[in-house]
Amino acid sequence: MRSTLGQGSCFHLSVPLSHATAQELADALDRRRGAPAAERKPEPGELDQELTRLPPELCRSLVAAARRLDKNSLLELLEPVAQSAPGVARRLKGLAERYRFDLIEELVAQAGAGERQG
Numbered sequence: 001m002r003s004t005l006g007q008g009s010c011f012h013l014s015v016p017l018s019h020a021t022a023q024e025l026a027d028a029l030d031r032r033r034g035a036p037a038a039e040r041k042p043e044p045g046e047l048d049q050e051l052t053r054l055p056p057e058l059c060r061s062l063v064a065a066a067r068r069l070d071k072n073s074l075l076e077l078l079e080p081v082a083q084s085a086p087g088v089a090r091r092l093k094g095l096a097e098r099y100r101f102d103l104i105e106e107l108v109a110q111a112g113a114g115e116r117q118g
Helices: 022-033 046-052 056-067 071-078 086-097 101-110
Strands: none
Touching: 046 086, 046 101, 056 071, 056 101, 071 086, 071 101, 086 101
């Protein structure tokens, strides 16, 4: 038996790369983990619209909590949001429960709310 290790063996691995939005990544994560059927998916653009209506101070607090990796603070901040923006609250709580702070920050920023941080 002879080994070819170190004798010029060459392997080719093709990995497709794509640039996905935070929403697409969150949706893909939900599909992979089998998101509960009871959670209504927001219509396209609905989540962005709800996010842009959040007060700038709340957006800054959400981003700050996400950057600190502070799940409890995020969940507390999202409690009052459930009444005015249920889709946002549901999506961000789900991400916080799965410790996806990177996606929370990106979603808030993508909707333009994160840019108002100053």
